[in-house]
Amino acid sequence: MDARTSKQFEFIELVLAYEGLLTNQRLRETFGISSVQSSRIIAAYRNTYPRNTSPVKGEGRGRYMPTSRFSPAIATLSIDRYFRAVANTSINIEMEEVRQDFTHVDPGYFRILHAAVTVNGAVQITYRSMNNPEGTERVVHPRAFVFAGRRWHLRAFDEVTEEHRDFNLARIYAAEPVEKTTPTPLDFDWDEYVNLQLRPHPSLNSAQEKLIRDELFSGAAGRQVTTRRALVRYVLRDLEVAENPDTQQPPEYQLYLLRIEEHSEKASLG
Structure with a gap:
């Protein structure tokens, strides 16, 4: 099963589990596909997991409900996954999320950091902190991005301290790719x-x-x-x-x- 099909099947299972009704229209609007494509996806799901759905009788075609034996094969059921799956779809309920992202990141700097993560490269950054609010220069080896609380962080090896650290992306005020002159040590705490x-x-x-x-x-x-x-x-x-x-x-x-x-x-x- 490819990634696209898996995502579509996961959506089907989340909607069946938490709403109790799957329609051709819902799938069509969510994934921006035609009615024929939507019907094929639903048919493929029903053929793969025949015990999970049954047609809703007397209300037209293309409407399905979970059976009493419904057991999700793709989706991990959680209300958070459901809300994220339907966040940008047309449903008749109100949803609000109070989580705020306070991280203002320069897109140009982020592109450099993103590229370094991709190729396991090195970047010279100017990083501001409470101890050094004016900023200090350091060379880092970016590993991953982490969202924690209300901020995005960069997990990276820091050549100055010779430690793997988390850098607040909003406190990176300059970024320039540089040649990596030292190998990146293993990050045991990350692995x-x-x-x-x-x-x-x-x-x-x-x-x-x-x-x-x-x-x-x-x-x-x-x-x-x-x-x-x-x-x-x-x-x-x-x-x-x-x-x-x-x-x-x-x-x-x-x-x-x-x-x-x-x-x-x-x-x-x-």
């Missing part, structure tokens, strides 16, 4: 994944704890979040997880970090 074992904050009473378990853990005792080791602090900050539950108290912190584990397929909530 390594860890499991964060999260639990309701121990200061919550029993009723509050049950509320958090039902709301965030689907009733389970806790939840495991897997992320790159380099991104742990961003995840904890975004989820408002207490690392020290004695000093970080509710209501600001309703979760706490029980432990960090090495990532493995056998890791559990134990």
Whole structure:
């Protein structure tokens, strides 16, 4: 299955799961295709996963609902994935997102950084920080882009500190490609994944704890979040997880970090 078909099938499953009705028109408008193409995509999905859909009777052709045996084969069901999938489609419900991107990035500088990520190159940047608000020059080896909180960051090896660091893209005030004169060391914190074992904050009473378990853990005792080791602090900050539950108290912190584990397929909530 190619990437385009997978994306179309994922959309079909998200709409079936969260709206309960898939139409030829909905698929056509979402992907900018003809009615015939839309019918072929739906037919291909139904042939591939025949147990997942059934026609809606008495309401014309091209309308399908999930069966009682519906089980998504492509999509990972989450309300966030659903909202992102339908964000730019014509649906008759209002949706708003309060997340704000405060990162103002010069497109010309970004193109240089993007190219360096693509070819594993080096870039000389002028970077401003709270310690050096006027900016300092340094050569970095860009690796990846990361959105954390309200900012976009560049993950890169810094030749000045000889460390892999995260650079706020909005604080890069100059960028120029340069020849790489030193090899890029391995970024173990980026390449390594860890499991964060999260639990309701121990200061919550029993009723509050049950509320958090039902709301965030689907009733389970806790939840495991897997992320790159380099991104742990961003995840904890975004989820408002207490690392020290004695000093970080509710209501600001309703979760706490029980432990960090090495990532493995056998890791559990134990």
